[in-house]
């Protein structure tokens with residue numbers, strides 16, 4: 001089992017985009033990567049994501065591997081305990097994962113070691129995208145605080161696949177369909193209860209964080225929808241929808257349709273908020289999850305924040321930094337100029353900052369007192 005409060009102490013990156021062979025072991029709690037466009041800052045975050053999740057947070061594995069190479073590898077060591085993680089992905093689709101030198105078969109085993117929260121341009125999907133993005137967000141949180149959730153989630157995925165296959169095969173309700181309906185009702189109900197319990201804990205933390213991040217945003221609300229009529233049990237809802245399920249060949253109701261609605265004064269936040277306000281809400285959602293995780297004794301998650309200053313004015317960028325600092329989580333953050341984060345990170349937390357200059361795929365640690373580079 002991973003230790004509760006892990007942080008990355010060493011990182012080795014081979015053949016990830018323009019990062020050919022990088023070794024870093026000077027990490028602090030807050031690690032800022034600065035440099036010009038196209039220098040490789042986001043690729044460093046992607047490499048850490050690969051280490052924690054065995055996949056990229058943008059694009060395919062094929063695009064992640066340096067052009068002309070067959071595979072990319074990331075190796076890291078965690079504090080405390082010096083547990084090592086290693087992930088190799090090849091363009092042919094092969095995945096190799098090692099924990100403490102021992103090969104493991106599933107990504108689920110890996111993700112517990114370095115729980116990651118990403119804030120980047122894709123995070124706007126939380127507001128603007130399809131419900132799947134919000135379900136993944138919710139499930140990330142439930143997975144990391146409720147160890148029984150994953151079994152139910154897997155059971156539900158198996159159940160819905162079977163039931164949908166059957167719906168396409170048979171033309172009318174059958175004994176076999178009733179069996180799979182009952183099985184799905186059980187796992188779906190359990191899955192949904194874990195999500196709802198998690199959401200109830202998350203909501204007040206999100207609201208409190210938003211009051212600090214954007215006090216002028218009045219009437220911000222999150223509403224959870226579980227994916228079927230709230231007056232009915234899941235079994236009842238499935239039975240009621242059997243006819244249309246048979247007609248169209250798939251299961252219409254259930255946790256696979258769950259969603260979180262984000263509202264401001266009763267209006268959809270996606271349609272109402274400015275881009276900067278949307279970014280603050282996204283940061284609030286991600287920070288609330290990290291806070292809840294550590295309050296529940298599950299340790300800190302690690303934040304990967306790509307280009308924090310974009311879309312935010314200096315004051316709001318500073319507020320996000322203050323919250324990140326107060327969480328005591330390890331943070332890897334990118335910006336164009338050193339001062340973009342250096343100047344807004346809270347004074348009292350400056351000793352926790354490490355700066356890295358990224359240029360043409362090379363990463364160089366910079367003394368924080370050093371004014372040589374574009375501060």
Ligand SMILES: Nc1ncnc2c1ncn2[C@@H]1O[C@H](COP(=O)(O)OP(=O)(O)OP(=O)(O)O)[C@@H](O)[C@H]1O
Pocket residue numbers: 016017018035036037038039040041042043044062063064065066067
């Ligand atoms: N598969 C690849 N092989 C080699 N180089 C690549 C590959 N994919 C992307 N690159 C290059 O790697 C560089 C690093 O891109 P990255 O997105 O990390 O830059 P960045 O520093 O985050 O830039 P920005 O500030 O513009 O977001 C870019 O110059 C890009 O063209």
